[in-house]
Amino acid sequence: MARLSLAGVSKEFGSVAAVSPLSLDITDGELVCLLGPSGSGKSTLLRMIGGFEMPTAGQVLIDGQDVAHVRPNRRPTAMVFQSHALWTHMNVFENVAFGLKLRKLPAAQVHEKVMTALELVGLNGYEKRSPRQLSGGQQQRVAIARCLVLEPKILLMDEPFASLDQHLRERLREEVRQIQRKLGITTLFVTHAQDEALALADRIVVMSMGAIEQVGTPDEIYANPSTPFVAGFIGTMNMLKGIAQAGHVSAAGFRVKADIADGEATLAVRPEDFVLTDGGLAVKVRRVVNLGPYLLAEAEGGDGSAITVHIDKNRVVREGDILAIAPQRYAVYREGAAPYRSA
Amino acid sequence: MTGWIKRLDWPGYVLAIFLIFFVLLPILTVFIWAFTEQWFYPSILPTKWGLKYWFKVLERGDVWAAFFTSIQLSAIVTGLSALICLPAAYAFARMDFPGKQLFMMSFLMGNAFPRFALIISIAVLFLSLNLVGTWAGVIIIQLLNTILLMIWLPTAAFQGVSRNMEEAAADVGATPLQVFWHVTLPQALPAIGAALLMTFVWTFYETEGAWLVGAPRVQTMPLMMMSMINNQLVVQYGAVLSVALWVPSLVALLLARRVMGSDSFAKGLGA
Incomplete structure (x- = not known):
């Protein structure tokens, strides 16, 4: 649980500006959705917060501490990837336990934490299974457990349900919302699906062409879009x-x-x-x-x-x-x- | 009648006949000769079967010496090749440096020349360096043969490891070295295993380099087989050794298939 602030953060790939300088404050325990079409810069922004891309300029502040140029393994963040990114040579237990083992926690404590995390995502009894033996939804739950077990300050989710069918997406996003509320973890969720953002977020950040178009609650964004882009992108608008x-x-x-x-x-x-x-x-x-x-x-x-x-x-x-x-x-x-x- | 003829899979039949004539029949002939004690014209099959020539071949000390020489050479060459090529393959897969594509292609170009001519020119160079007839000379020439396989295959394997998997490992706290050790290497291992195995088997059967640089002092199993085929009037000696030479590769390939699974093996070969 923490406060996240972006101050003048930008990213350029060569001469292409993927993210124009932007600032954003996310309060403790808030779930914020970055919403925008492909190429709007939302994933690049998330990757800069996770440490997988270094900002060209600006600060990424977590509880007031600038981590803009800190390696991902030293950041108090955890990322759920769209592709699940489970390690197929490890079973479910080993996937979730890997981060704890790197922290050299005693085996009994690792076991206890992993089992608690798996129970939280409804996967108790699956610990010996290979990721290949799980459905897409179950794989994504393992990826979420792998992040939550480390008790990160900020949870980052990069289009986590994009590869799942509509029914499963709706079920999982409700579960994610419940878990997020239960743990009170500050969460940044990237999606290009407006229904997902409207159903899930405390606040939505609408992005287009590397810039923020509008920040607001789902109701505000839907009822009062501040730009023609937001008006055309959220819901159906004539x-x-x-x-x-x-x-x-x-x-x-x-x-x-x-x-x-x-x-x-x-x-x-x-x-x-x-x-x-x-x-x-x-x-x-x-x-x-x-x-x-x-x-x-x-x-x-x-x-x-x-x-x-x-x-x-x-x-x-x-x-x-x-x-x-x-x-x-x-x-x-x-x-x-x-x-x-x-x- | 015409419809029945049309329904026949002609290309399939032609291919099957081709395989029988050019692959299976020669292998079958070698196998039959290996277990033949007498075979007189015009009999289609041997007139006397037996293991007499197996005992004769296997009781020879020089055959066993050549076998162990080949095993040791293959192990050393495979080990050295892994030591040199695997870090290079990782660099080719994950790092950017000037001339990367050119280097990659250069390994291929080395194999585009007629091998025999290339080995002769290397042998001439080795002569001036006193490497001809030495283990070091044979190891170097066989090592050069393995570079293409041991760079290209593992490079493809490392490239095939999902970046997200590596990032996920870094995300949960792994250092770059831990990411490599716990994620990249295990993910690429089936393909690397396939490359190591093929390197071992290729080196075991490598003939031209061992012959031009090593002979007569370094006697490998294929060289022993060549001399038996060329210098013995009795066909069975060469046949027995040919069948015996199948054993290591057959065992290795079966082992690889069991350990790695056919899909991983195919993946390693770029499938």
Whole structure:
């Protein structure tokens, strides 16, 4: 358990800036998700915290101590890798015990700690198995136990569930959340799956092209994305290109109030934020998908733009129907200005 | 009838016939001769079977001396080769240095020349260094033969070790040396084992270098077999020695398969 601070940390590979100078504070016991598409710099940032990459500049502070240029074996961090990285020439017990043995702990203590860690991840009875005899989910649990047994100050997880199927991912992320809360361990979790980040994190750090786009709680990020990138990346968002003029924005046939400077702007509306109303814009339904709790209608706006709308499943909507819709809640983005948000 | 002919796997049959004629038949002939006491024309099979020539060959002191010479030479060459080549293979796999690719290719280029011509030119050099007819000379020439295998195979093996596995070891507190000893080496071991084994077997059967540099003073098992085939009128001597020479490689390969498993062995060979 510890506090992690990044101060002006950056990484360049030759002339390519993988991570632009950034700062971030993570409090004791917090679970923070680094979320972004491939190449956004999130894994490089995690590897700099773990000691596998040296920052070009900046400080990595763990409880106030700069470890930016300390080798991984001397850092109070532990990393769970996407590939599990279990040592296949050792059995489960030996994998988990390896770090403790390096610390020259007495055999009885090693045994006790390993068994406790395996019980924590639900793998008691598996200690003599080879990693090759385990399923992907079980392998990842061993990798987690291997980290937790060392009682690190910071737990780093690099897309740990990326290679697992959806059902297993959901189960494991709940288990990880429970273990993290139980131990109160400061955790940094890298993922490109927004549902994973939204379900797991205390705070989400959205990254793009080596820079932080937004930091906030899952609710904040989802409800109030601060940049068009975040708006487009988190959840489903209709990003409609338009023009701001005289306190209003016109886009895809909609005209809504927006207290923003004149010029090109983007009207952002979530599918669930449209309402069916008599005075709304008439759009033609191109496709209807039943998503269980609601219907998802893909419609065509006034200027031919594609618009996605959530509709109550009790309403009968078919391909070719005309719907009258209006945005009830929306945001307007304009380059160089703070976004406008409707009430 | 035509359909039946079409269904036949012709390339498979041709390959099978080719293998029988060029691989199995010569081996079978050698085996039959090794256990033949009398075989007169026009009989298809020997007229008298027996182990007479096995006893005659195995009671000769020079055969056993050559056998032990070959075993010792193979062990020394394999050991030295491991000592020199394995660190080099690790460097090729994990480090960056100028001329790395050129060095790697140079080992291959050495084997691209006709071996006999290469060994003759080395033998001429060895003559001036008084290395001809010495163990040191044979060891050096056989050592040179092993470099390609002992560098390329372990380099591929070290390259095949997951970086994440090594990083995970460092992450739990292992120093770079501990990472190598506890993770990299055990992970690469099956392939390194395959390379060591093949080096031993190749060295055991190496003939040209031992003949041009070692003979007549350093008498290895293949040289003994050559002299028996060339200088004896009785075919059985050469046949017995040929079959006997199979034993070490057969035992070694069976042992390797048992210890390492066929998949590891194939992995070591780049499969």
